[in-house]
Amino acid sequence: MQPAPPAADPHAELLERLRAGDEAAFEQLVREQTPVLLRVARRLLRSEDEARDAVQDAFIAAFRGLPRFRGESRLGTWIYRIAVNAALARLRARAGADEVSLDQWLPRFADDGHAALAAAEWPGDTGPERREVRERVRQAIDRLPETHRTVLVLRDLEELTTDEAAEALGISPGAVKVRLHRARQALRTLLDPWMRGEQP
Numbered sequence: 001m002q003p004a005p006p007a008a009d010p011h012a013e014l015l016e017r018l019r020a021g022d023e024a025a026f027e028q029l030v031r032e033q034t035p036v037l038l039r040v041a042r043r044l045l046r047s048e049d050e051a052r053d054a055v056q057d058a059f060i061a062a063f064r065g066l067p068r069f070r071g072e073s074r075l076g077t078w079i080y081r082i083a084v085n086a087a088l089a090r091l092r093a094r095a096g097a098d099e100v101s102l103d104q105w106l107p108r109f110a111d112d113g114h115a116a117l118a119a120a121e122w123p124g125d126t127g128p129e130r131r132e133v134r135e136r137v138r139q140a141i142d143r144l145p146e147t148h149r150t151v152l153v154l155r156d157l158e159e160l161t162t163d164e165a166a167e168a169l170g171i172s173p174g175a176v177k178v179r180l181h182r183a184r185q186a187l188r189t190l191l192d193p194w195m196r197g198e199q200p
Helices: 012-019 023-045 048-068 075-093 127-143 146-157 162-169 173-195
Strands: none
Touching: 012 023, 012 048, 012 075, 023 048, 023 075, 023 146, 048 075, 075 146, 075 162, 127 146, 127 173, 146 162, 146 173, 162 173
């Protein structure tokens, strides 16, 4: 059975106009892509101003890099990766400023190999409870070290594949899997006291 051909890039016509220097095409690209790029930049940087600066950096880099874009990925995917890298560059520039150790939030195990403390049940997933769970999860994600938080954001919130996250971060797929596993474990530990009703 032959593999399915890759789907046509819905931005193919826009790309041709961009390459021709069409100013309206540039305006269209910015208008269409800005909401998605701002979303991921906000999640990574946790700062509205820095997110907007990163997106602006991404568009500048994309416009300059357009002559080298060979169309091996979709135009939207290509610009998305540039925006992720622009946000990551800003994160690296401030690395260590708010970095904490993840080890304190990893699960503890008894001598027999079982968890020292059983995981609590998650609260309900409807109405006000659902909104509160999402807010608590967001707050807990913000407490994770940048290297682990970034992987969690790209994989679980932005829904990139392991390979896409690895490419964006410049690390191996195996490293993405390890960081993601540890980030999820730490996130569970951070949320556990609240799920047990030990925190208001």
